[in-house]
Amino acid sequence: MEELLKFENFTFQYNAQTKPTLIDINLTVHKGEKILIAGPSGCGKSTLIHCINGLIPFSYKGENRGRLTIKGKDTNKMSLFEISKSVGTVLQDSDAQFVGMTVAEDIAFALENDCVGEPKLHDTVNEVAGLVNVDKLLDHAPTELSGGQKQRVSVAGVMVDDVELLLFDEPLANLDPATGKQAVELIDNVGKRTGAAVIIVEHRLEDVLYKDVDRIVLMYEGRIIRDCTPDELLSESALKEHGIREPLYITALKYSNVNITPDMKPGHIDTIRLSDSDMKKVFDFYESIEEPKERGTRDKLLEVSDITFAYKEGHSPVLKNINLCIDRGEMVAIVGTNGAGKSTFSKVICGFEPGYEGKITFAGEDFDSLSIKERAEHIGFVLQNPNQMISKVMIMDEVAMGLRLRGASEEEIATKTEQALKICGLWKFRNWPISALSFGQKKRVTIASILTLEPEMIILDEPTAGQDYRHYTEIMDFLKEINEKGVTVLMITHDMHLMLEYAERAVVFSDGRIIADDTCASIITNPDIVREANLKETSLYELAKDCKIEDGTGFVRRFIDYERTVVNVKEREA
Amino acid sequence: MNNLFNYIDRPSPIHRLTGATKFVCLMLWSAAAMSTYDTRFLAILGAASLVMFKVSRIKYKDVSFLLSFTFVFLIMNNILVYLFSPLHGCEIYNSTTYLLPYTGHFAPTAEQLFYHLNYFLKYLATIPIVLLFVCTTNPSEFASSLNKIGVKYSVAYSVSLALRYIPDVQRQYHEISQASQARGIEMSRKTNIVNRLKSASTILIPLILTSMDRIEVISNAMELRGFGKRDKRTWYMAHPFRRPDIVCMIVCAILVVIAIALNIINGSRFYNPFMQI
DSSP states (O other): OOEEEEEEEEEEEETTOSSOSEEEEEEEEETTOEEEEEOOTTSSHHHHHHHHHTHHHHTSOEEEEEEEEETTEEGGGSOHHHHHHHEEEEOSOHHHHOOSSSHHHHHHHHHHHTTOOTTHHHHHHHHHHHHTTOGGGTTOOGGGSOHHHHHHHHHHHHHTTOOSEEEEESTTTTOOHHHHHHHHHHHHHHHHHHOOEEEEEOSOHHHHTTSOOSEEEEEETTEEEEEEOHHHHHHSSHHHHTTOOOOHHHHHHHHTTOOOOGGGOTTSTTTOOOOHHHHHHHHHHHHHSOOOOOOOOOOEEEEEEEEEEOSSTTSOOSEEEEEEEEETTOEEEEEEOTTSSHHHHHHHHHTSSOOOEEEEEETTEEOTTOOHHHHHTTEEEEOSSGGGTOOOSBHHHHHHHHHHHTTOOHHHHHHHHHHHHHHTTOGGGTTSBGGGSOHHHHHHHHHHHHHTTOOSEEEEESTTTTOOHHHHHHHHHHHHHHHHTTOEEEEEOOOHHHHHHHOSEEEEEETTEEEEEEEHHHHHTOHHHHHHTTOOOOHHHHHHHHTTOSOHHHHHHHHHHHIIIIIHHHHHHO | OOOSSOOOOOOOHHHHSOHHHHHHHHHHHHHHHHHOBOHHHHHHHHHHHHHHHHHHTOOHHHHHHHHHHHHHHHHHHHHHHHHHOTTHHHHHHTOOOBSSSOOSTTOOBHHHHHHHHHHHHHHHHHHHHHHHHHHHOOHHHHHHHHHHTTOOHHHHHHHHHHHHHHHHHHHHHHHHHHHHHHTTOOOSTTSOHHHHHHHHHHHHHHHHHHHHHHHHHHHHHHHHTTTTSSSOOOOTTOOOOOHHHHHHHHHHHHHHHHHHHHHHHHSSSBOOTTSOO
């Protein structure tokens, strides 16, 4: 096969840094290949991508050693624009990638820059839009599109150039599970149709592996440590050791002491071949765990009855007859498609959107007459992007802001901020500027600044979006901890793993209604709900079926319980 | 959410003109309306601008916010002019005709009221045209036609890019302000203006920071797709100049000529009906 891209002993160091970010990279990509690059945050994946698409060295300066060639040509001797003719990049944030005022203009962007005239300009746009199925949306503005549609437009926008290599930087971030699945299909289709090689950077490994990839490249601390087929990699323990989450069915097999080998084809839940003794092992594992106990009843904290809400009078309502009860001390996930009303619901509870019909009570008290500020003393709301919430330079000031604005005494402020900072593990950073913190730490700052007001409940919008497995675990364990200290936690999420692992209960929104309110295991194994709410089934359920375990839901439930009680406790102790 | 810079897509002859034509016409029309106080001429321009509004199919409710805003501004302006120089009209027209038996400093004179009428007509002749331009010009098409009349494409494109991101920034502002209010920042009318401005500034910082993040991503995205590669680019939304475009520009140019001619004939910028009296 023809070589398209080749790194030879390639090392790269940013000008602002003392150590190289990429060390001794050797990687060859052939024509038409499909490669997944995985690795924890800071392992150099993004830098690698930037080297390939030319942003390094054109936008980000640094020094490189070794060679990087595209179709035999040294990239040091190419211009950014020359590279962009063969390499198309779809950025992580498809919202920001969207440059045009409308879908058509965005697809046309690269052609316009290339001085393509009429009628070829309009013809190419129509043709490519048809390929990715956005031809009916040509005159739509970006705000009128769903996340999945925006991504289709982004793909179309780079396909107009007949590129030979397509780069996808975390294509699944910000997509709901079912849309993510479609995105993986789309990428697969585009690659096959155009014959272009595809490189996907993503840490949601199981989701990408839904369609075949040729190789997985595992990166860690600037080096490539594995470069092999999915079947090989999943048989080893390299993924887990380097902070990447394995597919859940693999984890379950490992818990059952099944010895996984490449010839079992473990790359895919549909292809995996289990021997009778393997199935027996899984079954024994299932039998060995006790059915988790139902938890006892607790006090009601938040009661929502018959809420209906529309953004504008006369418009169709975004929330329709919502009834929900959250008990004190619960950890609940809210799931559903984009635009199903999840965020609107939490905004209505927090008082951001007055003018709803229905009744909200909190700890038995009437909530409807309270203002945003008054409600905030009971319920804290944490936005997805911490940068949207931070308005002070120093950590201390930021965390103290809420109390200061409420006119608390300096003494009270000092004790309460100290407490909040300690809970959030930020006490040693207290005198740092916020700009010196990582994304995950900033998120904690925003949570700390909410905790100073001592709310009984906090609502988080996508608490772990864009985080790798290590940070994900860090944030979620931290939330679990404050939950154990008595704070009720409500999480809006697209992440099925998060829901399964951390929530006791899930509330499913679809088209402004609650269509299910049950344990996570029952929801994720109910095909009707999964379909209607754009969720994704878990591979555990299929594994249970493969192993002839009749109660698939029970298997999922026991697996989660085992992880929570046995494995996590062991790991925490270690 | 209300978008101030609202392009409203409706089929009309005015929408079909190119953005550059509309821009040039707007400039010429305003020059004509600004240069003279000839009441007859302004009245004709005012009437014409209302007719064009009708033709463009833009409805009153589409622009009610901006219109009421300018109306309030116009009233205030007139009151201030009257308060500070109630005899301005008399100086201009070189005559004084009291309308009431009272003849003090603030006594109404026919000249002053006539001056205010002119003032009002000037607004009437220009404001609808400005609104018309805003509402009927597709920002991308405008960028392409700016480029066509010689503006560098990077400058022209930044106009449409800014318009592309206004709704995004508005949405973000809304989100940030809600979250800040939850933390106790008072934004409602309950507090005084100084506190409200202070509160607004605490929202601006996160807004600016998140916008800066985005700018980096956007400029990378644009470069990766070849923006800035060549000296020229084509435009998907471009329209060729057609006969109505040429006609409109010629008509507007004639208006300027008429305005200048009137200034010469009248001997000043004002048309003076009080001379004969």
